[in-house]
Amino acid sequence: MPAAPPAPGASSTEAVIEAPEVRLIGIGKRFPGVIANHDVEVTIRPATVHALIGENGAGKSTLMKILYGVQKPDDGTIEVGGTERSFRTPTDAIGVGIGMVFQHFMLADNLTALENAVLGAEKLHGIGDKARAEFESISERYGFGLRPDVLVEKLGVADRQRLEILKVLFRGAKVLILDEPTAVLVPQEVDALFANLRDLRAHGHSILFISHKLDEVLAIADDITVMRRGTTVGSAVPGEVTKQELAEMMVGSELPSPETSESTVTDVVQLSLSGVTLTDDAGRDLLSDISFDIHRGEILGIAGVEGNGQAELVETVMGMRRLTSGRILLGEEDVTDWDTRRLRESGVGYIPEDRHRHGLLLDSPLWENRILGHQTRPPSVKGPWINRSGARKDTRRIVDEYDVRTPGIDTVARALSGGNQQKLIIGREMSGDPVLLIASHPTRGVDVGAQAAIWSHIKRARHDGLAVLLISADLDELIGLSDRIEVILRGRMVGTFDPAGVTPKDLGAAMTGGGEA
Amino acid sequence: MSTTQVDKSAPSERARKIGGMYRTYWLVMLVAVVALSLVRIATGADDITAANTLRAAILSACPILLAGMGGLWSERAGIVNIGLEGQMLLGTWGAAYFTYNYGPWVGLLGAAAMGALGGLLHGLATITFGVDHIVSGVAINIIGLGATTFLAEAFFSDYQYGGPRQLTGLDGLPFVTVPGLSDGLKSLNDQGWFVISDLAGLLAALTTKVSVVTILIAVIVVLTAWILWHTSFGLRLRSCGENPAAAESLGVNVYRYKYVAVLVSGGLAGLGGAFLALVAASGFTTNQSNGRGYIGLAAMIFGNWNPFGTLGASLLFGYTDALRLRSPSAVHALLLVVAIGLLAYAAWRFYQGARTSAIVLGLIGAAFLVWFLTTDTVPREFTGMTPYVVTLLVLALASQRLRPPAADGQVYRKGSAG
Numbered sequence: 005m006p007a008a009p010p011a012p013g014a015s016s017t018e019a020v021i022e023a024p025e026v027r028l029i030g031i032g033k034r035f036p037g038v039i040a041n042h043d044v045e046v047t048i049r050p051a052t053v054h055a056l057i058g059e060n061g062a063g064k065s066t067l068m069k070i071l072y073g074v075q076k077p078d079d080g081t082i083e084v085g086g087t088e089r090s091f092r093t094p095t096d097a098i099g100v101g102i103g104m105v106f107q108h109f110m111l112a113d114n115l116t117a118l119e120n121a122v123l124g125a126e127k128l129h130g131i132g133d134k135a136r137a138e139f140e141s142i143s144e145r146y147g148f149g150l151r152p153d154v155l156v157e158k159l160g161v162a163d164r165q166r167l168e169i170l171k172v173l174f175r176g177a178k179v180l181i182l183d184e185p186t187a188v189l190v191p192q193e194v195d196a197l198f199a200n201l202r203d204l205r206a207h208g209h210s211i212l213f214i215s216h217k218l219d220e221v222l223a224i225a226d227d228i229t230v231m232r233r234g235t236t237v238g239s240a241v242p243g244e245v246t247k248q249e250l251a252e253m254m255v256g257s258e259l260p261s262p263e264t265s266e267s268t269v270t271d272v273v274q275l276s277l278s279g280v281t282l283t284d285d286a287g288r289d290l291l292s293d294i295s296f297d298i299h300r301g302e303i304l305g306i307a308g309v310e311g312n313g314q315a316e317l318v319e320t321v322m323g324m325r326r327l328t329s330g331r332i333l334l335g336e337e338d339v340t341d342w343d344t345r346r347l348r349e350s351g352v353g354y355i356p357e358d359r360h361r362h363g364l365l366l367d368s369p370l371w372e373n374r375i376l377g378h379q380t381r382p383p384s385v386k387g388p389w390i391n392r393s394g395a396r397k398d399t400r401r402i403v404d405e406y407d408v409r410t411p412g413i414d415t416v417a418r419a420l421s422g423g424n425q426q427k428l429i430i431g432r433e434m435s436g437d438p439v440l441l442i443a444s445h446p447t448r449g450v451d452v453g454a455q456a457a458i459w460s461h462i463k464r465a466r467h468d469g470l471a472v473l474l475i476s477a478d479l480d481e482l483i484g485l486s487d488r489i490e491v492i493l494r495g496r497m498v499g500t501f502d503p504a505g506v507t508p509k510d511l512g513a514a515m516t517g518g519g520e521a
Numbered sequence: 522m523s524t525t526q527v528d529k530s531a532p533s534e535r536a537r538k539i540g541g542m543y544r545t546y547w548l549v550m551l552v553a554v555v556a557l558s559l560v561r562i563a564t565g566a567d568d569i570t571a572a573n574t575l576r577a578a579i580l581s582a583c584p585i586l587l588a589g590m591g592g593l594w595s596e597r598a599g600i601v602n603i604g605l606e607g608q609m610l611l612g613t614w615g616a617a618y619f620t621y622n623y624g625p626w627v628g629l630l631g632a633a634a635m636g637a638l639g640g641l642l643h644g645l646a647t648i649t650f651g652v653d654h655i656v657s658g659v660a661i662n663i664i665g666l667g668a669t670t671f672l673a674e675a676f677f678s679d680y681q682y683g684g685p686r687q688l689t690g691l692d693g694l695p696f697v698t699v700p701g702l703s704d705g706l707k708s709l710n711d712q713g714w715f716v717i718s719d720l721a722g723l724l725a726a727l728t729t730k731v732s733v734v735t736i737l738i739a740v741i742v743v744l745t746a747w748i749l750w751h752t753s754f755g756l757r758l759r760s761c762g763e764n765p766a767a768a769e770s771l772g773v774n775v776y777r778y779k780y781v782a783v784l785v786s787g788g789l790a791g792l793g794g795a796f797l798a799l800v801a802a803s804g805f806t807t808n809q810s811n812g813r814g815y816i817g818l819a820a821m822i823f824g825n826w827n828p829f830g831t832l833g834a835s836l837l838f839g840y841t842d843a844l845r846l847r848s849p850s851a852v853h854a855l856l857l858v859v860a861i862g863l864l865a866y867a868a869w870r871f872y873q874g875a876r877t878s879a880i881v882l883g884l885i886g887a888a889f890l891v892w893f894l895t896t897d898t899v900p901r902e903f904t905g906m907t908p909y910v911v912t913l914l915v916l917a918l919a920s921q922r923l924r925p926p927a928a929d930g931q932v933y934r935k936g937s938a939g
């Protein structure tokens with residue numbers, strides 16, 4: 005059961021024996037219009053996995069950035085290994101053995117994976133063959149399958165995530181901060197990661213782990229701290245709480261489950277792909293001979309380990325890549341050669357896999373971000389002009405309907421917490437009554453409460469005839485939302501499943517080519 | 522757990538890429554030599570591969586190359602330095618002043634220091650105060666011109682051989698000739714044999730009266746490539762130009778690397794100024810760089826922010842520049858080269874399946890061919906433009922593949938990580 009936050013200095017019996025690895029005492033941080041953190045108290049015991057959970061905008065990432073020296077706290081003190089520290093830059097934090105995986109990727113696109121990994125840690129293994137060998141050995145040990153010399157711009161979200169994790173492992177930090185590292189990983193990858201986190205823990209490392217997936221939290225954590233509205237509101241011990249109780253502590257409501265209501269599938273085909281093939285410059289097939297139909301009122305889920313052609317499939321349908329052969333129909337129309345704008349004008353919504361790269365202008369206010377992708381349609385425009393008041397009004401609607409936590413619509417997108425950025429994108433893409441929604445990891449990084457709300461938004465739209473192409477690493481989401489699931493492996497569709505009769509385990513096996521469909 | 526196959530041949534993938542790059546480089550060189558040779562024989566314009574022309578081409582390319590290297594250093598760290606022109610001017614003055622007083626070697630150092638001073642100014646404005654890079658660069662160009670004019674008047678008026686706008690009679694720097702080789706190659710060059718004489722001309726240009734500064738520049742190009750791509754210092758510097766927030770989150774002191782980059786950048790531009798004052802000419806005049814800083818920047822872009830690409834681009838510019846100065850009639854023959862180049866490229870694009878661009882290129886190529894066939898000379902007004910037109914043309918053709926550093930020209934504020 006939830007207990008009161010441990011009073012500084014007087015925690016449980018183990019903590020008396022072992023001095024805490026990290027203590028955050030009375031941390032406070034204010035941004036214009038928001039109190040991101042106040043009176044935060046967290047104690048991390050050595051050689052433990054400490055989970056930090058809380059609703060979107062609760063202040064988790066801010067707290068971690070403070071611990072990593074990226075942001076300076078307004079109040080409070082940080083103790084590492086019993087000594088009080090004040091970090092001016094990440095360099096100081098790295099110096100005392102802290103490493104961090106940020107919620108949003110911190111990678112240089114035009115450098116190779118290896119270069120990104122060794123950057124800042126050249127002293128450990130140099131930048132040559134020794135570093136390459138270390139990179140490959142970590143990649144192998146964790147089953148990441150990353151190639152050192154590939155440019156990061158060529159990597160999809162999951163590979164980027166794996167690379168981010170590899171980066172901290174490469175550094176061998178004593179305290180690891182992992183801010184939502186599993187959001188786009190499939191269960192097998194999460195298991196592999198957890199096995200290694202346990203291994204690291206056994207070797208004396210402490211890990212701070214942030215996730216909205218409560219199953220994961222219960223599976224890996226030794227201690228759990230819950231944050232709400234900028235402060236720590238409680239702590240829990242995994243063996244003694246259930247998912248439901250955790251969810252209640254986080255958002256004060258019950259845990260939703262993605263149960264489908266009765267089928268709304270019609271016989272009208274909304275999107276039809278036939279024989280879609282895409283080859284890269286070297287002539288290798290990225291997608292081979294993909295054919296499927298999505299009807300109005302139907303959700304087609306695509307299951308697969310990231311990097312098996314999902315991104316290419318989405319970009320092909322969205323007109324961002326030219327297919328090598330095959331045909332795409334939207335309703336009755338042949339849209340094979342259409343460009344992205346024309347597709348969007350005819351009612352295709354798009355939730356990109358990487359919200360920072362493709363979804364938002366981080367330094368523009370929310371209402372300008374609302375216009376993005378709708379720059380030719382009302383209410384964003386009136387004739388040839390931008391309709392400022394229309395766009396602002398509609399942004400306010402999205403903020404209300406999708407519960408985007410923000411001081412206002414003139415706030416820049418960067419100032420929103422990750423989950424709230426995601427909610428804004430979903431709200432935008434669901435507006436204007438789309439006929440087809442292409443959704444890559446739609447609930448990536450949103451809390452359990454908001455996830456349920458998004459699911460019901462999608463279901464309502466499906467009831468009204470929306471067709472959805474859903475790509476997700478969250479198998480529960482796939483099974484709960486989809487009317488049909490196709491498995492993609494190395495650019496081919498290798499099996500169809502009925503979500504009513506499939507378990508995550510079956511899907512997992514099919515995704516890695518282990519199971520027969 | 523991932524199904525992505527680990528490519529066991531990963532290192533060789535890299536080796537292959539690099540190997541491919543060098544192969545392309547040599548192939549382009551070879552094609553160019555053959556084309557030039559054919560055109561020379563077809564038109565009788567012997568000047569286009571004469572050893573003297575090529576030597577002049579190298580002389581003309583050097584300052585541009587230095588400016589280009591300067592641009593490369595700063596842009597790789599994310600700072601657009603169009604102040605190169607002004608920094609070059611500061612370099613010309615520094616070269617003159619320090620050579621007059623302390624001899625040419627100190628002159629080189631002085632030029633680099635003056636250029637670096639311009640770089641420091643640009644760094645202060647863009648890095649510390651977050652001024653827009655273009656605005657600051659333009660300001661530096663204006664300051665550079667004004668300051669050198671003022672300083673020249675203040676210092677050089679009283680010097681021997683000096684005046685308010687120039688300073689001549691400066692000690693030069695030594696030239697190197699490889700004895701034996703040089704003469705033999707030159708006479709081979711005069712034979713007019715297909716390809717062999719043209720190659721001999723090239724080698725003769727590289728072995729006859731080569732300035733030590735030119736050799737120094739060659740070393741700088743190689744060093745730049747090595748430092749930026751093979752040392753951890755270079756990796757950190759480049760990371761600041763690609764994603765400074767990520768670099769900072771990994772403990773890289775972004776400001777420091779940006780400052781180093783912009784100082785080196787200014788220093789190289791200043792050295793370019795020294796080349797103009799001490800090697801290409803034998804003295805200082807005001808506004809001596811005459812736009813070469815900008816051309817250097819263009820060469821760097823066309824060289825795809827890569828030292829050897831910049832080298833190639835600078836040589837191309839230097840070559841056309843030398844040709845128009847030495848032999849306006851050879852510029853006419855150049856039309857044929859351009860036509861052949863365009864048509865070949867059009868064919869290549871067509872083969873790749875890019876129909877429209879192939880047709881457009883083909884038409885432009887055909888136009889050049891017609892121009893060549895229906896005229897005997899290129900009007901004098903046009904010859905002056907040749908280097909710029911050729912650079913523009915190549916830039917336009919190459920621009921589809923160019924890839925600037927991702928955070929180039931963006932103002933970065935410390936503490937923006939996360």
Ligand SMILES: Nc1ncnc2c1ncn2[C@@H]1O[C@H](COP(=O)(O)OP(=O)(O)OP(=O)(O)O)[C@@H](O)[C@H]1O
Nearest residue numbers: 035040060061062063064065066419420421422423
């Ligand atoms: N740079 C910033 N400028 C202004 N406000 C900010 C900034 N960064 C965060 N905030 C605000 O601070 C609050 C906490 O944000 P934070 O990113 O820490 O949330 P979080 O718990 O990580 O949420 P999520 O689960 O969505 O990632 C939010 O209200 C956010 O809008």
Ligand SMILES: [Mg+2]
Nearest residue numbers: 065107421422
């Ligand atoms: Mg967060």
